[in-house]
Amino acid sequence: MGSLVAAVASYCDIKQRGGRWQVRIDDLDPPRTAPNACESILQTLNAHGLQSDLPIEYQSQHKGAYSRALKKLAARCFFCTCTRKQLAGFSVYPGTCRTNLAPSENASTRILVGANKISFHDLVLGNQDHDLAKEFGDFTIQRKDGLTSYNLATAVDDASAITHVIRGQDLYTTTSVQLHLMQLLGLTPPVYGHIPVLTYADGKKLSKQNFAPALNITSAVENLGNALIYLGMPLTVNHNWTVQQLLEWAINHWDIAKLPTKLRPFSANA
Numbered sequence: 206m207g208s209l210v211a212a213v214a215s216y217c218d219i220k221q222r223g224g225r226w227q228v229r230i231d232d233l234d235p236p237r238t239a240p241n242a243c244e245s246i247l248q249t250l251n252a253h254g255l256q257s258d259l260p261i262e263y264q265s266q267h268k269g270a271y272s273r274a275l276k277k278l279a280a281r282c283f284f285c286t287c288t289r290k291q292l293a294g295f296s297v298y299p300g301t302c303r304t305n306l307a308p309s310e311n312a313s314t315r316i317l318v319g320a321n322k323i324s325f326h327d328l329v330l331g332n333q334d335h336d337l338a339k340e341f342g343d344f345t346i347q348r349k350d351g352l353t354s355y356n357l358a359t360a361v362d363d364a365s366a367i368t369h370v371i372r373g374q375d376l377y378t379t380t381s382v383q384l385h386l387m388q389l390l391g392l393t394p395p396v397y398g399h400i401p402v403l404t405y406a407d408g409k410k411l412s413k414q415n416f417a418p419a420l421n422i423t424s425a426v427e428n429l430g431n432a433l434i435y436l437g438m439p440l441t442v443n444h445n446w447t448v449q450q451l452l453e454w455a456i457n458h459w460d461i462a463k464l465p466t467k468l469r470p471f472s473a474n475a
């Protein structure tokens with residue numbers, strides 16, 4: 206339900222702007238991508254009427270673009286061999302390996318962060334200001350195992366042809382890092398809107414780790430109606446509606462400025 210809420214919000218927002226909705230599968234991290242997870246996500250989206258208007262993109266097929274970006278950033282990078290243990294206790298990277306300018310085995314690649322202030326306007330949260338050195342320090346763009354970091358991959362993909370990124374506030378903290386990478390790469394950033402995340406009554410995010418129940422795709426109308434109600438939309442569920450009718454209603458009534466600052470907590474019996 207947490208993922209459906211985020212998907213429906215981004216769908217309604219872009220449709221209401223007259224745009225096209227793009228599905229992208231962020232599958233760069235094979236150890237974390239369960240087999241069949243992708244088909245199951247697409248099947249669930251389809252059952253709820255949420256179809257990509259453009260061919261579905263897969264980050265695993267964009268590796269060429271990511272390595273070109275890495276090359277472009279090379280002059281600002283250094284190679285870090287710190288272990289997790291060495292970095293424990295630091296809230297930002299302490300700069301230990303800043304003088305390691307030659308690639309070496311078992312090293313991650315970090316971007317040297319100076320006095321970089323990042324400001325942006327968020328459609329939900331308003332004006333945002335961040336100080337990269339204070340909040341993140343030199344951050345990783347390529348992991349020790351050779352995988353492109355989530356932030357670099359996402360910065361490259363979101364800047365390419367995406368105009369609006371509407372996503373959960375659980376991803377908010379990555380935004381200033383991604384914007385910084387887009388700046389360094391000379392890319393045009395999208396507009397961001399970070400919507401509140403669906404949580405349990407104790408404030409914990411719904412996730413597989415927290416045993417959130419899987420959506421039953423045979424009750425798509427009901428799920429979709431609940432997702433809209435969680436988003437604070439004035440909907441009285443009409444069970445005779447189809448998912449298409451519900452989505453049409455939602456697009457017509459969508460106003461990102463009217464989102465509640467906090468969603469009403471998830472209840473399995475909603």
Ligand SMILES: [Zn+2]
Nearest residue numbers: 285286287302
């Ligand atoms: Zn290091």
